[in-house]
Amino acid sequence: xxxxxxxxxxxxxxxxxxxxxxxxxxxxxxxxxxxxxxxxxxxxxxxxxxxxxxxxxxxxxxxxxxxxxxxxxxxxxxxxxxxxxxxxxxxxxxxxxxxxxxxxxxxxxxxxxxxxxxxxxxxxxxxxxxxxxxxxxxxxxxxxxxxxxxxxxxxxxxxxxxxxxxxxxxxxxxxxxxxxxxxxxxxxxxxxxxxxxxxxxxxxxxxxxxxxxxxx
Amino acid sequence: xxxxxxxxxxxxxxxxxxxxxxxxxxxxxxxxxxxxxxxxxxxxxxxxxxxxxxxxxxxxxxxxxxxxxxxxxxxxxxxxxxxxxxxxxxxxxxxxxxxxxxxxxxxxxxxxxxxxxxxxxxxxxxxxxxxxxxxxxxxxxxxxxxxxxxxxxxxxxxxxxxxxxxxxxxxxx
Numbered sequence: 228x229x230x231x232x233x234x235x236x237x238x239x240x241x242x243x244x245x246x247x248x249x250x251x252x253x254x255x256x257x258x259x260x261x262x263x264x265x266x267x268x269x270x271x272x273x274x275x276x277x278x279x280x281x282x283x284x285x286x287x288x289x290x291x292x293x294x295x296x297x298x299x300x301x302x303x304x305x306x307x308x309x310x311x312x313x314x315x316x317x318x319x320x321x322x323x324x325x326x327x328x329x330x331x332x333x334x335x336x337x338x339x340x341x342x343x344x345x346x347x348x349x350x351x352x353x354x355x356x357x358x359x360x361x362x363x364x365x366x367x368x369x370x371x372x373x374x375x376x377x378x379x380x381x382x383x384x385x386x387x388x389x390x391x392x393x394x395x396x397x398x399x400x401x402x403x404x405x406x407x408x409x410x411x412x413x414x415x416x417x418x419x420x421x422x423x424x425x426x427x428x429x430x431x432x433x434x435x436x437x438x439x440x441x442x443x
Numbered sequence: 444x445x446x447x448x449x450x451x452x453x454x455x456x457x458x459x460x461x462x463x464x465x466x467x468x469x470x471x472x473x474x475x476x477x478x479x480x481x482x483x484x485x486x487x488x489x490x491x492x493x494x495x496x497x498x499x500x501x502x503x504x505x506x507x508x509x510x511x512x513x514x515x516x517x518x519x520x521x522x523x524x525x526x527x528x529x530x531x532x533x534x535x536x537x538x539x540x541x542x543x544x545x546x547x548x549x550x551x552x553x554x555x556x557x558x559x560x561x562x563x564x565x566x567x568x569x570x571x572x573x574x575x576x577x578x579x580x581x582x583x584x585x586x587x588x589x590x591x592x593x594x595x596x597x598x599x600x601x602x603x604x605x606x607x608x609x610x611x612x613x614x615x616x
Contacts, residue, residue, distance in 0.1 A: 323599065325599060326602070356591070357589075357590065358583075
């Protein structure tokens with residue numbers, strides 16, 4: 228539990244800091260509401276483990292006693308999306324599963340964050356295939372990508388720490404006061420095909436066994 | 444190593460049916476059959492050679508050859524503890540006879556074959572797609588199918604939209 232820090236701390240001799248020092252003597256402390264809300268949110272992330280393949284095993288190891296994400300307040304894995312605010316997409320997301328994954332995300336209450344764990348969920352990975360979503364960012368707004376096949380639990384813990392610094396930069400109060408017209412980037416919920424742009428699309432790819440398209 | 448006793452038993456059961464013994468691969472005796480003889484051969488192997496189980500029914504796409512497809516049956520005899528593999532060439536516009544009346548468990552494998560290769564099985568009671576959406580219209584394991592797929596998201600998107608409509612009619616997009 229770190230100290231509550233505002234992005235722009237006032238000078239040591241400023242009246243605001245002197246006032247907060249006096250209040251601290253009487254058992255109070257002064258902070259910004261944004262910092263307080265962010266402090267609460269980032270230190271109590273409740274992950275929704277969407278374990279789709281082998282990455283799910285590393286996710287279990289991360290929650291378990293050896294790596295122990297309860298050190299960072301994120302050990303309360305819930306299997307109901309209604310109680311979670313961190314969706315960890317751990318593994319290969321197929322198109323058949325995509326609608327279900329989006330539904331899980333839609334059921335989670337605001338505020339919510341997404342970690343794409345492993346190369347499969349980050350970019351499709353080695354499954355350059357008609358059946359696999361080429362990166363879950365096709366259908367979900369991803370906050371942190373974790374490379375690895377599967378990534379070590381340390382790497383995912385690092386992703387959670389990076390997400391915590393990202394949450395600390397958010398301005399929840401401004402978002403709250405802005406009214407219903409302003410909304411975060413949450414994606415449309417449409418399942419859209421975004422092919423892997425790194426793979427060249429040629430006649431050879433379309434007809435790999437056609438001798439006319441064979442490369443020299 | 445292919446057991447010679449197995450081949451002898453299979454050949455005895457297939458007496459009168461045209462067949463060709465192929466070189467055994469990975470220790471399993473292999474035979475090539477004609478499509479017109481396939482049903483008779485399967486029935487003979489089921490009743491006379493004691494192959495009670497069809498462990499696998501699949502196909503191979505020999506793209507560029509005619510006939511294009513190769514239907515593969517793998518049978519297992521529990522009484523004799525041996526297996527046999529049957530290869531049958533099937534053209535693109537031909538339909539193979541089903542073996543679901545002999546081995547009902549082969550129904551799913553024939554459905555998968557139909558889904559992935561577009562092979563049709565005459566006599567199959569419920570020949571519809573197994574894995575891909577029913578309106579998909581393509582056969583992914585054919586060699587001329589692009590490996591990144593043809594509009595993989597379109598049907599799932601429509602399916603998802605229809606499904607959401609039932610739950611939240613007011614929020615349907």
